[in-house]
Amino acid sequence: MRHDIRPNERAYSTKEVAEEVGLATTTVRKYGQILERNGYEFFKDGDRRIFVRSDIEAIIAIRDTEKPKDDTAKEVMEKQKARLEEGNETSVTLPDTYDNSLQDPNQLKDLLKVLANELAATNEMNTQLRNDVSHLKTAVSQLQQDHHAISSGVGNFSQKTHTNMEKLMEQQKNQYESLLEQEKEKSEFLLEEIRNMREDQNKEWQLQSDFNKRLEENVHKESIEKPKGFWAKLLFLLRK
Incomplete structure (x- = not known):
């Protein structure tokens, strides 16, 4: 010692x-x-x-x-x-x-000064530690708030994305069904037009056939009453 x-x-x-x-x-x-x-x-x-x-x-x-x-x-x-x-x-x-x-008053004064300085240094260190702890608590609290905000934001974004996707799929489905219905209506309209055209064509053909038939009958009838050569030539021209 x-x-x-x-x-x-x-x-x-x-x-x-x-x-x-x-x-x-x-x-x-x-x-x-x-x-x-x-x-x-x-x-x-x-x-x-x-x-x-x-x-x-x-x-x-x-x-x-x-x-x-x-x-x-x-x-x-x-x-x-x-x-x-x-x-x-x-x-x-x-x-x-x-x-x-x-x-010895002088020695006592020196020792008290040493103790006072060490105490001041200790108090300063304690104050700094308290400030650091306070800042750390504030930082941790802010991090917790940020984490909660981020988690909430991610959850809301995910929910919104899911909802938007459902809406988009529903819109696409409705649009597809609408287009399908329009195409179906067009097809039915075209089929109806084709049937009408065929009916009109058949009517034309039937009218033409009736006309030709009546014409032949008239020609035949007239050939009996008029010279045969004239009406045979006329019939030949009509058939041609």
Whole structure:
């Protein structure tokens, strides 16, 4: 456990360290994780890191290294380990720091500032999360409404299409039946015309036959009364 904190030494929040070293708070947390992964120790209040000056120097070393960051983290950890072994054996833990801070107004002020900054950052994060959740709920609600509208639209379109198809089929059926009826009427009319023409033709033929018959009878009758040669020639001409 660390015991290298000095009397009246200032404590820093993650946000304050980020501002001092010119990094994002997420980057400071990432570098802290790299250091811890390689054996470096931080003062902590639960899961929250509390930084002192030596910790800021460790973050700067990770920031400025040109080597792999894990290699630099191991070097920083070794320096911290050597410093702790060479230091005095006074055990200073975080609760002791809090107890000393109660006796030192400046240290108490610094710790309260750290807590206030972390609380402000937490509140800001909570506010952002609430806003994100609210936007997400709004988006989900809009998606549900859009889904309902699309489903209703598809259903209505399908129903309208089915109805229109039924109407079209009914119209085509009626039109076909109407055309069929018209063709039937035309056929009947043509048949009637043909029958009438045949009857008229038969009548003509019958009249012509009657006429020819009467003419032959008259010619025959006249041939008896007049010279035979004259009426035979006339009959021959008529038959021709």
